[in-house]
Amino acid sequence: MTESSDLSDLRLTKMPLNNGSGYMPALGFGTLIADAAVTKTATRGALEAGFRHFDCAERYRNEREVGEALQVGLAAAGIAREDIFVTTKLWNTNHRPERVEPAFEASLDRLRLRYLDLYLIHTPFAFQPGDEQDPRDQTGNVLYDDGVTLLDTWRAMESLVDGGRCRAIGLSDISLNELLPIFEAARIKPAVVQVESHPYLPETELLRFCKEKGVVFLAFAPLGHGMRPGPLEDPVISAIATQVGKTPAQVLLAWAVQRGTALLTTPRSADRAKENFNISALPEDAFDEINRIQTRQRFNAVVKTGSPGFIPQGR
Numbered sequence: 001m002t003e004s005s006d007l008s009d010l011r012l013t014k015m016p017l018n019n020g021s022g023y024m025p026a027l028g029f030g031t032l033i034a035d036a037a038v039t040k041t042a043t044r045g046a047l048e049a050g051f052r053h054f055d056c057a058e059r060y061r062n063e064r065e066v067g068e069a070l071q072v073g074l075a076a077a078g079i080a081r082e083d084i085f086v087t088t089k090l091w092n093t094n095h096r097p098e099r100v101e102p103a104f105e106a107s108l109d110r111l112r113l114r115y116l117d118l119y120l121i122h123t124p125f126a127f128q129p130g131d132e133q134d135p136r137d138q139t140g141n142v143l144y145d146d147g148v149t150l151l152d153t154w155r156a157m158e159s160l161v162d163g164g165r166c167r168a169i170g171l172s173d174i175s176l177n178e179l180l181p182i183f184e185a186a187r188i189k190p191a192v193v194q195v196e197s198h199p200y201l202p203e204t205e206l207l208r209f210c211k212e213k214g215v216v217f218l219a220f221a222p223l224g225h226g227m228r229p230g231p232l233e234d235p236v237i238s239a240i241a242t243q244v245g246k247t248p249a250q251v252l253l254a255w256a257v258q259r260g261t262a263l264l265t266t267p268r269s270a271d272r273a274k275e276n277f278n279i280s281a282l283p284e285d286a287f288d289e290i291n292r293i294q295t296r297q298r299f300n301a302v303v304k305t306g307s308p309g310f311i312p313q314g315r
């Protein structure tokens with residue numbers, strides 16, 4: 001297996017984790033899928049296409065389906081648990097330290113796993129604790145919890161690593177300014193930061209910090225959440241796709257790995273899973289041309305409130 005510095009085969013690129021617990025495959029499959037049956041078929045399709053990194057979340061309410069698909073898929077293909085990398089995330093309503101371990105155990109149970117490769121704090125926003133994942137007052141405003149700090153939650157995450165069933169911890173939907181104090185105070189440094197990133201939102205400063213500190217920068221929405229207009233239809237991306245004989249999605253995913261990030265993509269069909277896995281390095285001039293795109297757009301507003309922009313209705 002190659003590491004991120006070796007781009008000879010982008011599909012096999014692996015990112016070293018700063019705590020020495022191993023590597024994260026750069027190409028990750030995201031499980032934010034509304035339909036339970038599609039969650040299962042898409043997860044199997046991703047495994048069969050070659051994905052070995054799976055990103056889940058308590059909030060997606062489909063950890064059971066992902067767990068079942070992985071168990072069946074691994075057995076069918078003769079793949080060992082150690083050969084895949086599984087992440088899930090602590091939801092905003094579980095930030096109180098005494099809620100962290102029970103939430104972690106519940107996720108493990110639903111995923112049918114004995115350990116997690118990575119556990120992330122889903123957003124830096126603490127919501128009112130309880131079973132309601134989207135607590136609101138009568139006028140529809142989110143009910144936040146000011147009785148817990150992000151550092152309190154981080155300390156409980158560190159204890160999970162001490163416990164041995166969680167190999168690495170990190171944060172998601174966090175800005176560099178919010179990350180810095182946690183990074184400074186942390187006994188166990190964040191291994192991964194998961195944020196929206198694509199050519200319209202390169203997050204260059206955060207990426208630079210992550211590279212300096214050996215933190216894996218994990219990009220979600222590398223295709224701009226598939227929104228159109230968006231990076232998938234950008235004229236520079238389309239022209240490069242034609243030039244190199246790849247699809248716009250493959251160009252965007254290759255660019256993300258070539259700039260030293262890991263990524264998450266959510267192909268829902270087996271064909272798209274093969275397409276999104278089958279990427280190869282772009283010529284240097286094409287890579288540079290993408291870096292020069294000036295359009296700036298954030299597609300997911302979760303960073304502003306902690307309320308997910310893309311959780312399907314009813315979940």
Ligand SMILES: NC(=O)c1ccc[n+]([C@@H]2O[C@H](COP(=O)([O-])OP(=O)(O)OC[C@H]3O[C@@H](n4cnc5c(N)ncnc54)[C@H](OP(=O)(O)O)[C@@H]3O)[C@@H](O)[C@H]2O)c1
Binds near residue numbers: 226232308
């Ligand atoms: N931390 C957070 O707050 C957060 C937020 C959002 C997402 N995530 C994670 O990131 C993962 C990735 O989500 P994403 O929305 O960013 O995934 P994505 O793969 O960038 O975008 C998914 C969209 O792109 C389309 N698509 C996928 N492959 C395509 C292709 N080859 N050609 C054209 N369109 C294609 C999909 O269409 P179809 O559905 O029609 O296939 C879908 O509409 C999620 O599953 C989740 O794990 C995390």
